[in-house]
Amino acid sequence: EVQLVESGGGLVKPGGSLRLSCAASGFIFSSYSMTWVRQAPGKGLEWVSSMSGSSGHSSYADSVKGRFSMSRDNGKNSVYLQMSSLRVEDTAVYYCARIGYDTAPDYWGQGTLVTVSS
Amino acid sequence: DIQMTQSPSAMSASVGDRVTITCRASQGISNYLAWFQQEPGKAPKRLIYSASSLQSGVPSRFSGSGFGTEFTLTISSLQPEDFATYYCLQHNNYPYTFGQGTKLEIK
DSSP states (O other): OOEEEEEOOEEEOTTOOEEEEEEEESSOGGGSEEEEEEEOTTSOEEEEEEEOSSSOOEEEOTTTTTTEEEEEETTTTEEEEEEOSOOGGGOEEEEEEEEOTTSSEEEEOOOEEEEEOO | OOOEEEEOSEEEEOTTOOEEEEEEESSOOTTOEEEEEEOTTSOOEEEEETTTEEOTTSOTTEEEEEETTEEEEEESSOOGGGOSEEEEEEOSSSSOEEOOOEEEEEO
16 A cells, blocks of 8 residues: 655744655655645645656756755655745645656645744 | 646535536646545545546546646536545646646535
8 A cells, every 4th residue: 555654844934944754655666756745725736846766856846946855765765855945935735745657646645734934 | 837727716516416627728738637636634636647547446427538738527426525626737747737726515
């Protein structure tokens, strides 16, 4: 059974940093690209970043480019999102998801809440 | 960037109704379109991939169609558990973009 468990969310001040983690199980982790998607309170879904399984090539939304960095450790079956220079508008639930072979997210974690507030 | 225009943004319907939600892409995306269902406080769940393929375990009352720029999600006979918010997603290229969502409420 595919499982994705996010952690690391919390309250942080504007300009601060936070590192989210996503632990994966139930599939061959290194064979899949992974992605982060966020959802601000009461709003829709927004794609944040994606990273390939083997090459580690990553892509980012313009809204986070230069501030967020995605990484993965295939030995630990985990993916990370390092967030810096956080803004109030980064407040959201952050979901980790696996990207299926059709290139769309298929399995999602339960999400972790990041609140940026002074 | 590819813009996804989803309509309607909200609708009310009754159990047993047939419902159609539409997504329009600002440029052609072949069949790189997925549909997700999200219940309040929960993670999105994929219903349809590659525009028209039913995700394993999803009831057959859900169906998708379309290619290029026009896509639809149809629920043939609404059940009580279907009242939720639905999103389309284009994954033809980065940045991936979601539609604004359709909140389906009970009439």
